[in-house]
Each structure stands twice: as C-alpha cells, then as structure tokens.
Amino acid sequence: MLKETSHVANTSKIISARGLARSFGRTRALDGFDLDVEGAGVLALLGPNGAGKTTFVNAALGLVRPGEGSLEILGRRPGDTAARSRIGVMMQDAELPDLLTAREQIALFASYYPDPRGVDETIELAGLTGFADKRYARLSGGQKRRVQFALALVGRPDLIFLDEPTTGLDTEARRGLWAIVRQAASEGARIVLTTHYLEEADALADDVAVMKAGRVIARGTAAELREQVGGSLIRCRTRLDDAALAALPAVRRARLSGRYAQIAAADAVAALKALFQADPEVTELTVRQPTLEEAFDTLTTDIEEA
Amino acid sequence: MARILTGLAVILAALGALILALPEPDRPSVTRSGAGLAITNVTVFDGARFLDDQTILITGGRIGAVGPGLDIPAGAELINGAGLTALPGLIDAHTHTWGDGLEAALRFGVTAQLDMFSSPMMLPQAQRNRADLSVHDQADLFSSGMLATVEGGHGTQFGVPVETLSGPDQAADWVAARKAEGSDYIKLVYIPGSPNLPSLDLATATAVIEAAHAEGLMAVAHIATLDAAREMVDAGIDGLVHIFADEPADAAFITAAREAEVFVIPTLAVIASVAATGEGEALADDPRVRGRLSASALRGLEGGFGMPPSPRFQYPLAEANVRALHEGGVVILAGSDAPNPGTAYGASLHHELQLLTRAGLSPVETLFAATAGAADAFNLTERGRMEPGARADLVLIEGDPRRDIAATLSIAHVIRNVLVIESAGEGQASPPPAGAALETADISDFAAPTNGYAWVDTTDAMAGGNSEAVSTVTDGVLRTEIAVRTRFPFPWAGPGYFPASQAGSALNLSDAPVLVLRLRAAPGTYRVMLFNPGLTGAPPTVSTELDESWRTVRLDMTNVDGFDPAEFAGLAVVGGPAPGEAWIEIDQARFEAAP
Amino acid sequence: MARTANPYAAEIGAECLKLLRAPEFIIPSLALPVLFYAMFGMIIPGSNQNAPYLLATYGVFTVMAPALFGFGAGVAQERERGWLKLKRAVPAPAFGYITAKAAATLLVAAAGLAMVYAVAGFLAGVELTRTQWTLMLGVHIVSALPFVFAGLTLGFLLGANGAVAAANLLFLALALLGGLWIPIVVFPDIMQQIAWAFPSFHLAEVALAASGAGGDRPVGLHLAVLGAMTGGLALTATLAWLRQR
Numbered sequence A: 001m002l003k004e005t006s007h008v009a010n011t012s013k014i015i016s017a018r019g020l021a022r023s024f025g026r027t028r029a030l031d032g033f034d035l036d037v038e039g040a041g042v043l044a045l046l047g048p049n050g051a052g053k054t055t056f057v058n059a060a061l062g063l064v065r066p067g068e069g070s071l072e073i074l075g076r077r078p079g080d081t082a083a084r085s086r087i088g089v090m091m092q093d094a095e096l097p098d099l100l101t102a103r104e105q106i107a108l109f110a111s112y113y114p115d116p117r118g119v120d121e122t123i124e125l126a127g128l129t130g131f132a133d134k135r136y137a138r139l140s141g142g143q144k145r146r147v148q149f150a151l152a153l154v155g156r157p158d159l160i161f162l163d164e165p166t167t168g169l170d171t172e173a174r175r176g177l178w179a180i181v182r183q184a185a186s187e188g189a190r191i192v193l194t195t196h197y198l199e200e201a202d203a204l205a206d207d208v209a210v211m212k213a214g215r216v217i218a219r220g221t222a223a224e225l226r227e228q229v230g231g232s233l234i235r236c237r238t239r240l241d242d243a244a245l246a247a248l249p250a251v252r253r254a255r256l257s258g259r260y261a262q263i264a265a266a267d268a269v270a271a272l273k274a275l276f277q278a279d280p281e282v283t284e285l286t287v288r289q290p291t292l293e294e295a296f297d298t299l300t301t302d303i304e305e306a
Numbered sequence B: 001m002a003r004i005l006t007g008l009a010v011i012l013a014a015l016g017a018l019i020l021a022l023p024e025p026d027r028p029s030v031t032r033s034g035a036g037l038a039i040t041n042v043t044v045f046d047g048a049r050f051l052d053d054q055t056i057l058i059t060g061g062r063i064g065a066v067g068p069g070l071d072i073p074a075g076a077e078l079i080n081g082a083g084l085t086a087l088p089g090l091i092d093a094h095t096h097t098w099g100d101g102l103e104a105a106l107r108f109g110v111t112a113q114l115d116m117f118s119s120p121m122m123l124p125q126a127q128r129n130r131a132d133l134s135v136h137d138q139a140d141l142f143s144s145g146m147l148a149t150v151e152g153g154h155g156t157q158f159g160v161p162v163e164t165l166s167g168p169d170q171a172a173d174w175v176a177a178r179k180a181e182g183s184d185y186i187k188l189v190y191i192p193g194s195p196n197l198p199s200l201d202l203a204t205a206t207a208v209i210e211a212a213h214a215e216g217l218m219a220v221a222h223i224a225t226l227d228a229a230r231e232m233v234d235a236g237i238d239g240l241v242h243i244f245a246d247e248p249a250d251a252a253f254i255t256a257a258r259e260a261e262v263f264v265i266p267t268l269a270v271i272a273s274v275a276a277t278g279e280g281e282a283l284a285d286d287p288r289v290r291g292r293l294s295a296s297a298l299r300g301l302e303g304g305f306g307m308p309p310s311p312r313f314q315y316p317l318a319e320a321n322v323r324a325l326h327e328g329g330v331v332i333l334a335g336s337d338a339p340n341p342g343t344a345y346g347a348s349l350h351h352e353l354q355l356l357t358r359a360g361l362s363p364v365e366t367l368f369a370a371t372a373g374a375a376d377a378f379n380l381t382e383r384g385r386m387e388p389g390a391r392a393d394l395v396l397i398e399g400d401p402r403r404d405i406a407a408t409l410s411i412a413h414v415i416r417n418v419l420v421i422e423s424a425g426e427g428q429a430s431p432p433p434a435g436a437a438l439e440t441a442d443i444s445d446f447a448a449p450t451n452g453y454a455w456v457d458t459t460d461a462m463a464g465g466n467s468e469a470v471s472t473v474t475d476g477v478l479r480t481e482i483a484v485r486t487r488f489p490f491p492w493a494g495p496g497y498f499p500a501s502q503a504g505s506a507l508n509l510s511d512a513p514v515l516v517l518r519l520r521a522a523p524g525t526y527r528v529m530l531f532n533p534g535l536t537g538a539p540p541t542v543s544t545e546l547d548e549s550w551r552t553v554r555l556d557m558t559n560v561d562g563f564d565p566a567e568f569a570g571l572a573v574v575g576g577p578a579p580g581e582a583w584i585e586i587d588q589a590r591f592e593a594a595p
Numbered sequence C: 001m002a003r004t005a006n007p008y009a010a011e012i013g014a015e016c017l018k019l020l021r022a023p024e025f026i027i028p029s030l031a032l033p034v035l036f037y038a039m040f041g042m043i044i045p046g047s048n049q050n051a052p053y054l055l056a057t058y059g060v061f062t063v064m065a066p067a068l069f070g071f072g073a074g075v076a077q078e079r080e081r082g083w084l085k086l087k088r089a090v091p092a093p094a095f096g097y098i099t100a101k102a103a104a105t106l107l108v109a110a111a112g113l114a115m116v117y118a119v120a121g122f123l124a125g126v127e128l129t130r131t132q133w134t135l136m137l138g139v140h141i142v143s144a145l146p147f148v149f150a151g152l153t154l155g156f157l158l159g160a161n162g163a164v165a166a167a168n169l170l171f172l173a174l175a176l177l178g179g180l181w182i183p184i185v186v187f188p189d190i191m192q193q194i195a196w197a198f199p200s201f202h203l204a205e206v207a208l209a210a211s212g213a214g215g216d217r218p219v220g221l222h223l224a225v226l227g228a229m230t231g232g233l234a235l236t237a238t239l240a241w242l243r244q245r
Helices: A053-060 A104-111 A117-125 A140-152 A173-184 A198-204 A220-226 A242-246 A266-279 A292-304 B001-023 B101-109 B120-131 B168-181 B202-214 B227-236 B251-259 B270-275 B279-285 B295-302 B316-327 B347-358 B363-369 B372-377 B406-410 C008-021 C022-041 C047-080 C081-088 C098-125 C130-142 C144-157 C160-177 C191-199 C199-210 C219-245
Strands: A013-024 A027-038 A041-045 A067-072 A085-089 A159-164 A188-195 A207-212 A215-220 A233-235 A251-257 A262-265 A283-288 B030-034 B038-043 B048-059 B062-068 B077-080 B083-088 B089-097 B111-116 B139-142 B186-189 B219-222 B393-399 B411-416 B419-422 B453-458 B468-474 B478-483 B493-499 B514-521 B524-529 B541-544 B549-555 B570-574 B579-591
Touching: A013 B393, A027 A053, A027 A067, A027 A215, A041 A173, A053 A067, A053 A159, A053 A188, A085 A140, A085 B077, A104 A117, A104 C008, A117 A173, A140 A159, A140 A173, A140 B478, A173 A188, A188 A198, A207 A220, A207 B372, A207 C160, A215 A220, A215 B120, A215 C022, A220 A262, A233 A266, A233 B295, A233 C144, A242 A262, A251 C219, B001 C098, B001 C130, B001 C199, B038 B363, B077 B411, B083 B363, B089 B101, B089 B347, B101 C022, B111 B393, B120 B139, B120 B168, B120 C098, B139 B295, B168 C130, B186 B202, B202 B219, B202 B227, B219 C144, B227 B251, B251 B316, B270 B279, B270 B316, B270 B347, B279 B295, B279 B347, B316 B347, B347 B363, B347 B406, B347 C022, B363 B372, B363 B541, B372 C008, B453 B478, B468 B493, B478 B570, B493 B524, B493 B579, B514 B524, B514 B541, B514 B570, B514 C144, B524 B579, B570 C219, C008 C022, C022 C047, C022 C098, C022 C191, C047 C081, C047 C130, C047 C144, C047 C160, C047 C199, C081 C098, C098 C130, C130 C199, C144 C160, C144 C219, C160 C191, C160 C199, C191 C199, C191 C219, C199 C219
Parallel strands: A041 A188, A041 A207, A085 A159, A159 A188, B038 B077, B038 B083, B089 B111, B111 B139, B186 B219
Antiparallel strands: A013 A027, A013 A067, A207 A215, A233 A262, A233 A283, A251 A262, B030 B419, B038 B048, B048 B062, B083 B393, B393 B411, B411 B419, B453 B493, B468 B478, B478 B579, B493 B570, B514 B549, B514 B579, B524 B541, B524 B570
C-alpha cells in the first residue's frame, strides 16, 4: 500500500485540499482529492489524461467550484481577489491575442498585479529576448508558450500554476521551457505543474503527486516513488514461465514478452538469487532502476487492480 | 498610461474642435441678458393704455415689474428707452404658418401667430416651443390645425391632407380627432353660395361648433358674405376670421354679434390684396419693411391673387363694415392672413394695423386688437399685456404710435424671452443684382450641364418630405419616374434644372424669358415651379394638364406673378400635390425671346 | 516596484492597439461609412438635398459597425481562445475587459463620426446650429449602446465563426431595414412598420430629431422604445455572459 507523505502543521500552507469532488455529467473528475502544498519548489501533478489534473487547477483558480470538500489557496478561498493577486497561471488551452506583442501582453498583465516585475526583467527571465516585439501570431509554438509563461511570472506571484506547459512542443522546445521553469523556481516561487510526461516531472519536480481517477494516489519525490514501486527491473532469457517467475521471492510481477522475461523486483539481490536457483541457465541478464514512467505504470495499474 | 490619457484628451479636443468648426446656419445677431434686462425711461403701452416714463424689469424670460423709477438690479443689461415705445409682443390673429413664418414674424415684433389652418404635424412642436422660456428666435404658434370643410371645398386645394366632413353626424368624431392632435381651437369654412367651391352645409357647420364647445374648444369660421356671417353668429360661433365685403353690415347683425360676444378678425390686408388695391406693393416700398424681408417674402408681398374684380370682395365695403362693427361694440382683432399673395409674415400685421386705423379704430384700439384684445379673445395667458408675470415678449419702437400708427414699423428692438434681437433685419436691404448672361438657350442636353446648370431630380425631400423622383436619359429624352407622398404638406417630385454646384449663380433671362418644353406625362396635372435666389416660401407655380401625347408648352416667365426672369435660379416640372405615382418625359427644353 | 499602470488604462490601450492592427475591422468601420455617405449624400447628382437627412442616419450606421463587430466577433473569438478564462484567473479587474472594449469601440466610432461630420459640414453643405451638432453627436455616440449589448450577446452565445456570420446578418438588417442607408419613408408601408422592430430605426429618428428634422411621431416615443430595447439587450447580454461562465 502506498502511503502519503506526512504533513507538518504549517501556517504558511500554499494549497490545502480536503476531499474535493466534482462531477461533469457522469464523469467524476475529482473524487476524494486531498493535497497539501507548502514551501517553495516545483510540485508536479502527474497523471494520465482525464485524471482530473486540469479540473483541480481550475478549482484552485476559482474557475470551477468543487461539489464537495474544502479548498484553500494561500489561505484564501479560490478566486478571491487577494488570492488571485498572488497567483500566476499558464493555462493549457488559453491563447493570447494575436495582434499584441509579447511586451504589450506582459505590460498589460503587469498592470493587474500590485508589485509586478519589470517588463524587461520578465522578458529576460522568460527567455523572450529577441522576439518580445513580434506579434503573438508570428511566434513559433515554443515561443508562444514562453510568452504565456511570462504572463504567469510577471506578477511576482507566490504560486504559479502551469497546466500542461509543454504539451504539443517538440523535444527541443520542451527542454528550452524546462530550463526557464527551473530558473523561475530558483527565484523562490512555488510552482505547481500538471503533466502527463513523467520525463517532465522527473526533470523539473522536487515533489510529485500522482493522480488517478480524480484523486492523489501517491506523493513523494521522484526517487521515493520509484522506490515505492519496487527497487529494480530485471530482464533476461529463461525457461521459467511467468507464473513460476512471479512465485519467486521478492518479485512483484513478472511477464514474458517475446524471448525475454520482464521481472519487477522489490529486492533485486533476493530475486536474482532465487532466479538463478530456479534456472541456472539464465542468459542476457540486465538489471536497472525503473524510470518514473515505469513506476507510474505500476502505480496506476495497482489502483485499477485494487 | 500617460500616452493613452494624452491620446484620449487629443481625441476629445479634436471632436470638440470639429463641432466648433462645423458650419452653422446664419442667425440674427442676438445677445443674452443673463442677470436680467432693464428698459428705462420708456413709454409703455400695457395692452390698454399708454404710460409715459416707465421702467420695465425683465428676468427669467418674464416681466418682473413695470412702473416709474424702479430700482435696477445690479448686473442687469440696460436699454435706454428714451424716445421709444414698448408694446407687448404683437399677436397676429390670422396666419397660415409654415417655412420660416415664425422667424420672419419675430423680426417684425410679432411674438405669437394664431394659425387658422396648417398641417397638424406642426402642433406638437408648437406646443413644446410655447412652453419653453429659453432662447428662441421664433414667434410662438397657436393653431387650429386642420380645418373643417367638405370634399373639394376651400382648404382642400393646397395639398395638405384634409379630413373632410359630409354630414353633422361626423362632427363629434372630427372635433375629437382635432383635439387629440392638439388643435388650440376649431376653424371651419362656411361659404354657401360660393361661385367656385362647395361648402359645409349649415347643419354640419352648426354640429361642428357644438362639438367644439362640448370639447371645451372655441370655434371660428371663415366666411365671405354677410348672410354666412349671420348664420354663423346664430349658430353660436365664437369668432369670424374675415370681414365680409359683399354688402354692408346691418344693425340686426351688429346687435346679434355684439350680444353673442363674437369677435371679428377682418384681415383687411388680404382683402385689399384680393381686391388688388395695390396696398401690398406700397408696403413693400417702405424701407423699414423691405430691409426685414427675405427676397421671396418680398416677392410674395408684391404679388397678388390675379383674380378679376368680384362683387364679393369690395374693399371699401370691408373697411366700412369694420367701422360699423367696431362702432357697434363688436370686438375687432388684428390678423393678416399671411402668407397669402400680397401679404408677408409679420410685415402685413403692421399693414393691418394701418388699415384698421383707417377703418376707424383709434391707435389705442388698434394696438389693443393686436395685443390684449387677441389674448383675451383666445384666452392666451401671460401674453398681450405689459404686466408682472407676463412673458417677456416686447417690441420697442421709435416714435409715438398714438400720433402715427405706422410708427410700429420703426422697430428698435424685439425682446423674446431672454433674447434681444437687434433691430437690423436679416433680409436683404437692396434688390439683388441680376443674374449672369445666358450662354446656351437650348437646355435639352439632359446628361451634361449647360449654363452651369444641370438637370437633377428634385423632391420635397429637401423640405423634409418623402416624395421620390428617379430620372433616366434615353435617346435624348429625360424620363422621370415620380412618386408623390405626403410627409411634407406641399409635396412635389420631378425633374428640375438647377445650378450644378453650390456656387451656381442666377441666370439673367430677361432677353429669353419664354420657357419652351416639349413633354408628355402620365395623364394628370403637373406644375412648373420657378425659383429665384433666396426663396424661402412656396415658389411661383404654373399648372398644366399633360397626357401621353407629346406637346409643346410655352411659358412666358415675365407673366408669372412673383417671379423675376432676370434672376432665374432654377425650374422644376413636378407632379403633386396630389399623392400618387406617375412619370414625366421631356424631349426638348429651351429659353426663347419673347415674341 | 509599485503598480506600473492603471489596469483599466492598460486594458483600453491594449484594446485600441488590437483594433488599430485589425484592417478587416478598421477599414469597414472607418472608411465605409464616410464613403457611403459621400456617395449618397454628395456625389450622386441631386443627392445634396439628402445630405442633412442622411447625416443623421449614416451617423448611426458609423457607430454600428465597430459596436457590432468589435463586440460580436471580437468577444466570441477571444472567448473561444480561452483569453477571457485566463483573465478571470488572474487579478484583472472584473469589468476591465468589457469597459476597455467599449472605450476602444467608442474611439473608433468617434473617429468615424468625425470623418462623416467633416464631409457633411465642409463638403456636402450641411448646416446645423451648434446645439444641433452637439446633440446629434451625443445621440450618435450613445447609439453604440444597444449594438454593444447585441454584439456582446452574440459574442457570448456563439462561436467565433457563428458570431461573425450573425453580426454580419444583423448589421445588414439593421442598416437596411432600419432605414440607415435609404430613408425609411421610401419603403412600402409594411417595411416602415417592420422598421419599428429595429433599434437602428429609432436611433435614426432620434438623431433626426436632434438635427431639427424629427418625424411624425414624438421623439419621446422613440426614446421610450429605445430604452426598452437597450434594457432588453443588456439583460440578454448579462444572461449570455452568466451562461458562458
């Protein structure tokens, strides 16, 4: 069973969500959603499409009202003016006006906040130098995302939501944006990003909350999560069938795939000992740490099987 | 931010500057007296009597006080009235008001007109203006609106739609409709035995009078004969709006009229014009009149009816009857019947004052007839008297009308509410120069300008009407489809020959004053309208019957009353005033020398 | 660092920039009315006499295009792009966007009116008293209101493509059937009655009255009808706005 990280009582809670539920028609987009966020750093809300990530972000922004549960953002009701003036946001599906330049959009958003960054400083921080005076419509996909990110940054907010910030970008553009997010995070803001790219969570997040079917099913650092889902992945050629493999000590799961057996083991050493005992002729053996992607597969499958 | 505010300020300033720069129509020069106006050392006619050496205080559009040696409030504008006589604003008790009638009247010190038939469309505006004590450059208007007559009777020939009556049973509804439209009183036409026009019968006329009284309205009648006048007095009429001039008033009639308290508005000015006494032309020669008249009003005043002498209009009898009625105790009021031919708004009321004096009224009685008498007869509150609380409608004249009633034309100031209209009239003081010489006598090129003039479509749209005309030129023939509609009271539509540009000047056709037109049209009556520069009223018009066969019409413009060929400014061939659709085709048009 | 700019002023500036950079908006809004007016009030021979009448009606026409298209198409497009949602998530003032759009629309309308008035006064020979010019300008600017609400309703209810199509349709109907292009009195009676259903007709009548050329009906009646129509449109715009949230 997965455990949630324990919470320390803290007066400066950034997000405090308890038992949120929200349905759209028959779909339960949020269903017993609990989350506490405090301090600085990047939190990734990780989950497949439809897990409820965007619904939670919209609820945190005050755009969607949860049907049940309690939610406080920066100690305030979501959507409250005081809360909004400390929040920056980059939405998944919000396009900016085509006819304004990045600089004009940033200046406009700066006017909304009580203590904004300078426009030039924001341009530099968001990596817009060189195309800040081009109209939005003429920018590439990655450049557009950076402008949107700049709008999230300009108000010098305490909390920034980035909803699927790199969806639709090519690898290079994505890595470019990551670098900028990391830079911003180092300035001290709390960033909550949603993503279905494990790689992204892995690359950016100090802290990962895995979402599945409207709730958080696991919480921890990327390493902790990997740890939780089992120490190692073993691949080899063997004469054993999958039932025999699964019956070995310290093995969580095993399956045969083509010529190879895939074995997820809680303890690689114990599992390997038992494997060699059962089949001394094991060949082409590799042992490695699972990627977060593989960990994520494991976690969500567990829930489905539960 | 600062840039945006600057931008906003610049745009607002630009709009303001534009509004200030946009052209305004010419207006009489006026000054406002905000803190009030005081007229000192002035002789006052208060509506009944003359008082010498008075002070008049005016504030808030009303007379505040009249009396000798009053204290003058600080800041008040001052007029030294020494040598001047202040009359209450004059009331013209018989007009037909349209166009610039109210402005023209005010230039002559006439501050209220009692209209005796015009379009009911004018009534709401007239009532609003009457209630408004702020700056006006117009006289106030009271009106009967539509008149009561029969189909084809007097009043139906002018093109204003008239709801006619055919029997007494319609009277109540008809009067109720007038009251709903805002008529101030009811006017009916009773001319039995008229040689050329049908008339209401006595039963219907009586029913109209009774219906008016039942609605709380006065009824006045247009009559032309003693017999008709007698029948109206017996039927309970409140006033007669003309004097009869067919036979002398007899004692029985005078007694009946006095006892019934019927007032009479003789309109000697217009009867003089019908009888072609030449009075109007003489008045037009007075520089005090001429200087206040527009060119068209001047032509109107110099014009006439062109009717042969009629035993029904014997001018000396008209004056004699006024004298007899006045001496018999019947109330006489002053009315001009402007703008009939031989009369002009404003000017002809002064003419009427002269004629009433000639008929035997004293100057005081004459001035009473044009001020307090009219106000009393028509229950016009706040008007006609120089007393505290009355409207500040005054005319200041030079000289003493007690000695010479014609002094009323020596107008020094007209005061209307808080407005002082300076004495200089806006009309032209000298005759206009003749037009440019004619270059091309043949004006049949319908597609290109000749003489700086071009054929265009002309309709009453320029006067606010909704008639239409659309022309095409095919094989040298100008064809104009017209639709005459009734939004404007005197509708017209058709092709016209007018200056091709705004700066187009008048043409001198003295040497080629015959207009020759080869034309045809959908069968019906059409009018040729002739224009001189500065026309403001209805243009001189000649009617002609046309049908689908081509014919050549020759019109010697020197013979058209009120038109001066030396200053031709345009012509139009139009349908109307009867509404409907038609077409006109013109093949040739040229000017020729007189034979 | 303190607040850099008043958010309303910044919003108005942004909206103005957007309008000025959209030729497909600015050309029909500014050039068409003045061209049409010059054509029908001046250039066509004999049309000069209609210039004062048409000034009143074309003034309403001038204001209608920016109000309908700026709001109808503009709002629908930006709503569809998620721009409005983003603004609700950040501390942008609640009515800043609408206020700014209205201000920008009025500026474009005022520029259009200035051109039409200039043509009327300086070229077509229209003469009105200062009071009449000012009154008519006031009527024309306020004319934007019902169209703004109508545009907003379209913008909130329809998608970008739908709103553009609907705004075009509405624009044509309001201009033609309301008698803005061709005087209403030219139409058959039935059309004149239909015109009563269009705010453009009543606005034109009020503008005519302001210019001293009122129609048969008292101007108060037109104002009352307009008040009711504008109120109704404001209500539908509010409902449409609540619905899209």
